[in-house]
Amino acid sequence: MKALEERILKDGKVLPGHVLKVGNFLNHQIDTPFMMEMGKEIARIFEGDKPTKILTIEASGIALGMAAAVAMDLPLVFAKKKKSINVEDDLYSTIVHSYTHNIDYRVVVSKENLLAGERILIVDDFLANGCAIRGLMDLVAQAGGKVVGCTTAIEKGFQGGGDQLRAEGYKVESLAIVDEMTDHSLVFRK
Amino acid sequence: MKALEERILKDGKVLPGHVLKVGNFLNHQIDTPFMMEMGKEIARIFEGDKPTKILTIEASGIALGMAAAVAMDLPLVFAKKKKSINVEDDLYSTIVHSYTHNIDYRVVVSKENLLAGERILIVDDFLANGCAIRGLMDLVAQAGGKVVGCTTAIEKGFQGGGDQLRAEGYKVESLAIVDEMTDHSLVFRK
Numbered sequence: 001m002k003a004l005e006e007r008i009l010k011d012g013k014v015l016p017g018h019v020l021k022v023g024n025f026l027n028h029q030i031d032t033p034f035m036m037e038m039g040k041e042i043a044r045i046f047e048g049d050k051p052t053k054i055l056t057i058e059a060s061g062i063a064l065g066m067a068a069a070v071a072m073d074l075p076l077v078f079a080k081k082k083k084s085i086n087v088e089d090d091l092y093s094t095i096v097h098s099y100t101h102n103i104d105y106r107v108v109v110s111k112e113n114l115l116a117g118e119r120i121l122i123v124d125d126f127l128a129n130g131c132a133i134r135g136l137m138d139l140v141a142q143a144g145g146k147v148v149g150c151t152t153a154i155e156k157g158f159q160g161g162g163d164q165l166r167a168e169g170y171k172v173e174s175l176a177i178v179d180e181m182t183d184h185s186l187v188f189r190k
Numbered sequence: 191m192k193a194l195e196e197r198i199l200k201d202g203k204v205l206p207g208h209v210l211k212v213g214n215f216l217n218h219q220i221d222t223p224f225m226m227e228m229g230k231e232i233a234r235i236f237e238g239d240k241p242t243k244i245l246t247i248e249a250s251g252i253a254l255g256m257a258a259a260v261a262m263d264l265p266l267v268f269a270k271k272k273k274s275i276n277v278e279d280d281l282y283s284t285i286v287h288s289y290t291h292n293i294d295y296r297v298v299v300s301k302e303n304l305l306a307g308e309r310i311l312i313v314d315d316f317l318a319n320g321c322a323i324r325g326l327m328d329l330v331a332q333a334g335g336k337v338v339g340c341t342t343a344i345e346k347g348f349q350g351g352g353d354q355l356r357a358e359g360y361k362v363e364s365l366a367i368v369d370e371m372t373d374h375s376l377v378f379r380k
Contacts, residue, residue: 023300023303024300024302024303028267028268028270028299028300028303029265029266029267029300029303030256030259030265030266030267030268031265032256032259032260032263032264032265032266033263035256036260058248058249059248059249059252059268059270062249062252062253062256063252063256063266063268066220066222066225066252066253066256066257067256069220069222070222070226070260073222073223074222075219075220075221075222076219076220076222076253077218077219077220078218078220078249078253080218080249109218110213110214110218110219112214113213113214113218113219
């Protein structure tokens with residue numbers, strides 16, 4: 001999505017450790033009309049895959065998830081991060097490793113909000129190594145649903161998580177893929 | 191908002207300890223078209239107050255914040271909950287007590303996303319004792335902005351936080367106010 005690449009170049013900030021800060025339009029302050037345009041682009045890419053529900057993860061996936069859900073007229077579910085490791089009967093649960101914070105955390109979704117047979121489109125703000133998306137996929141599998149695709153605003157292509165999912169046959173479409181990143185330049189995938 | 195009251199009666203579940211679960215349409219799974227209708231109602235109530243930005247708090251305020259931001263064509267900022275107590279120069283920070291979880295947590299917003307002179311409408315999913323909203327108000331005050339109003343989907347009127355804010359002169363409008371709540375009945379404020 002050309003407009004997103006231009007916006008990243010204009011407003012994004014690269015910090016040490018391959019951190020790309022886009023908090024002034026994407027995941028802290030949200031440029032609402034621009035986010036809704038991203039949702040329309042997701043709808044255009046995935047309408048043929050006929051998702052019946054959008055699944056994202058708190059907190060920074062929710063705004064893009066809403067934008068996509070509005071554009072596709074679908075319900076949105078956001079998985080929650082839990083500190084406690086108690087297993088609860090009414091939740092599907094999985095463990096996700098965060099390389100950013102170097103911790104494992106538990107991600108849950110209520111069983112009544114993820115059902116067998118549902119066709120799930122997974123949405124998140126960032127895709128790097130793919131751990132969060134794999135955790136969401138695991139929740140969908142536990143419920144007996146089907147992942148029809150994954151989409152994120154910004155994929156760090158150089159971290160390989162997206163390409164690995166593609167190699168496994170998943171439809172993964174990110175609105176901007178950064179293939180190279182230094183303190184001074186970003187190279188987007190053509 | 192009559193439609194919200196009806197939806198709470200239809201889909202809400204009362205659990206021990208005055209917990210009202212509305213996770214199948216409001217704050218876990220989101221009924222997207224219905225959420226967007228709530229956003230339009232918020233726009234109708236607050237358009238005369240001329241907010242320039244909407245402020246909410248992660249995670250469950252974000253969806254309603256987006257709905258209101260879309261309806262009013264405004265940017266949305268969501269404050270973040272932090273575990274670390276490190277003070278960082280680029281953040282406004284405050285402490286909020288959660289009665290639900292009986293902990294204090296730190297809430298922050300980047301200084302570049304909350305500016306002097308901005309007219310802020312605060313949005314959240316629930317209002318009970320008002321601690322979260324007061325924390326957001328404190329962040330706005332630190333930035334030199336002005337709170338033009340507060341709105342939530344569901345206010346637990348019997349906990350008093352909303353009425354206390356009204357007594358202090360704030361415009362607080364919740365889309366549904368529950369004044370009495372037992373395991374078997376809910377009474378909404380007229």
